[in-house]
Amino acid sequence: MRKLGLTVLFGALIGATPALAARCGGDFNTFVAAMSAEAQAAGVSPAVISQALGGVTQDPAVLAFDRRQRGTFNKTFEQYVSTRVGPGRINMGRQMLQRHAALLARIEKRFGVPPEIIVAIWGLESDYGKGDIGKMPVVRTLATMAHDCRRTELFQGELLAALKILQRGDLPLQDMVGAFAGEIGQTQFLPSSYIKYGVDFDGSGQVDLRRSIPDVLASTANLLHVSGFKNGASYSEGTPNFEAMREWNRATIYRKTIGYFADQLAGR
Template sequence: MARPLLLLLAAALLPAGPAAATAAGFRDCVAGLGDRALAAGVDGELVARVLPSLSPLERVLALDRSQPEFVQTFPAYLEARVTDARVERGRELLERHGAFLETLLDRYGIPPRYLVAFWGLETNYGGYLGKVPTLDSLATLACDERRSEFFAGEFVNALQLVEREQLPLERLVGSWAGAVGHTQFMPSSYLRYAVDGDGDGRIDLWRSEHDALASGANFLHSLGWEPGLRWGRQVALPGGFAYEQAGLGKARSLRAWAAAGVTRADGESLPALELEAALLLPAGHRGPAFLVYDNFRVVMRWNASQSYALAVGLLADRLAGAPPLRLPPGLAKPLRKTQIVDAQEALNALGLDAGTADGIIGSRTRAALRAFQLEQGLPADGYPDPATLTALERRALP
């Protein structure tokens, strides 16, 4: 199908009045998406059927640009996601799908509790798969300048998915960002990693729990999951511990951590192994401490959030019978985003590279905080606690 015809189809649906210019821009962008789909080999009839039905979703753009007032702390994040109800439901599903999950363990090396933990965190075990029309969402984001190239590619992937699986267009609904099904795969991941788990010759991540679980196992295997290795463990730190040793980029052997006085959470000795582990303090030196292994990094390739990866591991542990994580009181109080922005600006002004002052506590901000804390004689945990923020505020005064 030639571009003029695509533009003709798009223009036929343009509104009249003040919104026409914006709508015209969207329809012109949509025509470009059609060209891209045709160049990728998508059937012209499908392109012609889909393009005129697309609508921009202002709510999607609002969510993409949303800047929450508060930064959720790790304890609050965990309390909202690793709940007793989710643990109980997960154990029921482990039992219901036990035989099938064992076949996935044999084939992909992924223990059942991890697959169920991902399922629980992504969609509450299929309780909420999302209601946003995927093609509208992807087209909206593809026609927005912020991440247009990525979402244009995902739009084409979604059309290829419709073709490959012969999906009814009304089935294509999910999150506002275009993730779909029980495991919330983006269309590119669906195309590349989703597999037929129930043996019916099709892959349906919305309606087939076995397809979703098998696809999750294949995805984790492809990301490099190491069979026989757990995600990590909670540990206890000795008095006077040098907190600047914490950080995902500062891995040491378990033998070395044990020599530094780190023990298991129950006080027992760590295994005397050369296994590499990094120490994380997601709530600062007053909160829980974790040693994490290579499989933790695999989880972060699914979702790049450390809090998410910790929640997956801790939910998997709970599903296997571990007790709830005990947290000291007072750790769940959220931080204002403006506090983090001010801290980043102050750190940058002091010559400590905290990155862009965006209110997001990433690795550069944590490294800058540690450097400042060391300079001030504070526990160098890279966490913006009240003492650190107060010290930064004082240094920032003229």
């Protein structure tokens, strides 16, 4: 019955103006139908839309988590870095630099980002792929956040990007799982960044940021490269490279932590 309702609503809304179709709040199924119409207008096939959005429901846990995150960076740099960069993570990072030295050298040559910066981000985001990269269904998470009126424009865009990842065939729906804001993979890319910066560096024909270490590390470097990161220059606070890392994370304390961690990995 839910799928039938989505189909009927989708037909009613397909001719609506995209900018006005998906209004936040109100009936969730009506909102999903409007997003379905926008997705088809953006080139996503009806089959992908039906597979991804048919029967989708809200997730109250996503909204509850989002509201708890507001104080995450309300710490001094010393307090924050002490919880994120310890001896174990540094030692493992140095092992990753050695284990993937040839791959990281190729990435540095192509994108101009030093290995220690890439590995620092990898370590912070997922403990080098060994930590929790999220188990939340990305489409459900993003639909929930997009329906919420606080940041609906941002998350409507991310929901459309997630559908485009499915359309491209980079990940099947069962692998579209991530964190509480819809981030995907070992360095936690939002779907729009996945589309914009993702690199198929292992030659598989798909961008796999969950399992392919070459894709993960090259895509991370590509994001920084496109954002203006210059190899050989300082990345300390106030520099152009520090500003380039803003595309990764706007929080000053987080970017300082990346730089500190990279220095530790490089023995500085």
